Amino acid sequence: MDKEFVQTLQMIARERDISETELIAEAEEALAAAYKKHVGATGDVTVRIDTEKGSLHAICEKEVVGHVTNGFFQMSLEDARKKDPKAEIGDFIPVEIAPESFGRIAAQTFKQVLQQRLREAERKRTLELFSERQGDVVSAVVTRREGPDVILQAGRSECLLRREDQVRNEPYRINDRIRVYVRGVEETRRGPRVRVSRRADELLAKLFEMEVPEIEQGTVEIKGVAREPGVRSKITVVSHDERVDAVGACVGQRGARVQAIVNELYDEKIDIIPYSDDVSAFIAGALSPAKVSSVRLNKVEKRADVIVPDSQLSLAIGKGGVNARLAHKLTGWNIDIRSESQVAEEGGNAQA
Template sequence: MNTEFIHALRDLEREKGLKMAVLLEAIEAALVSAYKKNFGSAQNVRVHIEPETGEIRVFAQKKVVERVGDPRTEIALSEARSLNSTYEIGDIVEKEITPKEFGRIAAQTAKQVVIQRIREAERNLIYEEFIAHENDIITGIVRRHEGKNWIIDLGRVEAIMTPTEQIPTESYSPGERIKVYVVEVKKTTKGPQVLVSRTHPGLLKRLFELEVPEIHDGIVEIKGVAREAGVRSKIAVHSREERVDPVGACVGPKGVRVQAVVNELRGEKIDIIKWSDDPAVFVANSLSPARVLDVEVDYENKIGKVIVPDNQLSLAIGKEGQNARLAAKLTGWKIDIKSESEAGDWEPWDEDLDAEV
C-alpha cells in the first residue's frame, strides 16, 4: 500500500461521503483476518495503517500476566518489565511482526474492503433517496413481468408492483411510463426494496394535490378518499376559505383538473364530494350523483337512514351496491337507503335518538 492508495481513499471521502478514518478502520480489521489466514497465526495481532503514507505494520499483542498459560497470547510480568519497566499486570505488550510479503496480501484485501464499502455506501444513498419518496408519487418505466409481479424502473432502483397493487382493468407494456405510489421502502443487504402501487388511495390523493393549486397551497383540504381502483372513487374535500368552492377547485375550468386525474387512472370515475362536519349532510353528499331527500342519523351506532326519490334509488345504491359501499367507506358510517315510497316501512327512531338529532 502506498501514498497513491491513500490519495484514492481521500478522493472516495470527497466523492462518496465515505469517511477515511472509517475506511482505514475497516481495512485494518480485514487485514487482521488476512494475516491469520495466510500465516496460520493463533496469536492476537493488531494492524495499523499510517494515514499519511499508507505504511502497514502488524503487531503481535500479548497480555501481561503473573504466570503464563499460553505463550502465544501472554507474557510474564518479569519478561515484560525487561522490555519496559512501567508494565503492569493486565497491560498489553506489542511487538512488530510485519511479514515482508504482506504488502501484496494487504493490497488485495484493502481493495476488496473498499469495493464492499463503496457498494454499501451507494445502497445507503439510494435507500435515503427513496425513503424520502415513501407515501408519494413517482414516475417509472414498466420493464418486465416476473411471475405475477411487474418490475418498474425508477432510475437507480427497480420497484416491485405485486398483483394486489395492480389495477385489474389495466394492462402494462414494457417501456411504458406510469405514475406509481411508493407504499414502502425496505432496507435489505442487496439494497433498498421498493414496493409500489396503482391501487392505493394515496395515489388518487397525491394526483389531486399535484393538479389542484388550492390543495397544494393548503386552501382546500382532502378529508377522505374511498377507492375501488380502476372503476370508481370518491374524494371528500373541504375549503378553509368560504370564498373558495372546494369541489369547483378540484374539478377545474371545464373539468380540466379532474380529467387529468381520470386520464392518469385510465378512465376511473371520480366523485368529488363536499365534506361536512354534520354527518347527515356528509352522508347525503357522499351518495352523489344521487339526490337525497332526507337523512336521519343514529349517532351511537353511526348509521344513516337515507331517503331518496323513487327514481334515484338505483343510482344511490349503484351497480352491485358500489355507490353506497364507497359512500360508507368515505364517511365511516353505515348507510341504509330506501326510496321515498318505501320510507314508510321503516320503524321510527328511538325517542332518545330523535331528541339527540
C-alpha cells in the same frame, strides 16, 4: 497499487456519499486480515495505505523460531537479533512486507470491501431518506418483477410493490414511470427496500395535494377519501375561503387537474364531492353522479333511506354496488337506496 486506483476509490466515496477515511480504514483492516489468513501468520499484520502516493505499506510480526518452516511469518533467531539484539525464541519481530507479496489478495479484498461498503451506504441512505418520507408520494420507475411483486427504482433506492399493494388492472410495464405512496422501509434478504402502494387511499389524497395549489396552501381541505382502486374513487372537499370553489379548484380549468390524476391512476373514475355539515345533503352528494330525490335519516341506527328517480337507480347503486359502497365509506352512514316506483309500490301494498 497505484495512485490512479486510490483516486478511483476517492471518487466512488464522493459519488456514493461514503466516508473516504472509513473506506480506506476498512480496506486496510480487510487487507491485513486477508494476508494473515492467506499465509497463516500468528502475529499481528498491519496495513497502511498512503492516499497521497498511492502506495501500500504493510508490517507483519514474524515469530522467532529455532527452525524456520514458513518464511512468511517466521524468522530465525539469528535474523531476529540483527533487528533486535535482545530477541529470543517466541518473540515477535515486526518486518515490512513487500507490496507485491499481496498480489491478487489486494485486488480481491478491495473489491469485497468496496461492494460491502456500497451496500451499507445504500442501506443507510435508504433508511434515512425514506424513513423521513413515509406518507409521501414519490415518482419511481418499474425495473423488473420478482414473482408476484414489482420492483421499482426511486433515485438510488429500490422500492417494493407487493401484490397486495398493486391495482389489478394496472400493467406495470418495464420502464413505466408511476407515482407511489410510501408506506415505510422494510428489511429484506436483499437489504432494505422501500415499501410502496398504489392501492392506498392516501395516494389519491396526496396526488390532489400535488395537483391543486389550493389544497397545499390550506385554502381547500380534503375531508375524506374512499377508493375501490382501479374502478372508482370519491373525494370530499371543503373551502375555507368563500371566494374559492373547492370542487372547481380540484377539477381545474377544463378539467385539467383532475384529468392529470385520472391519467396517473390509469383512468380510475373520480367523483369530487362538496363536503357539507348537512348530513342529508352530504349523503345525496356522495351518491354522485346519481341524482337524489330525497334522503331520510335514522340517527339512532345511523341509516339513511335514499329515494332516487327510477332512471337513476342503477347509477346510484353502481356496477356491482360500487357507488353505494363508496358513498357508505365516505359518509360513514349505512345507505338504503330505492327508486320512486319501488316506494310507490310499497305504499300501495301497505294500503291494500
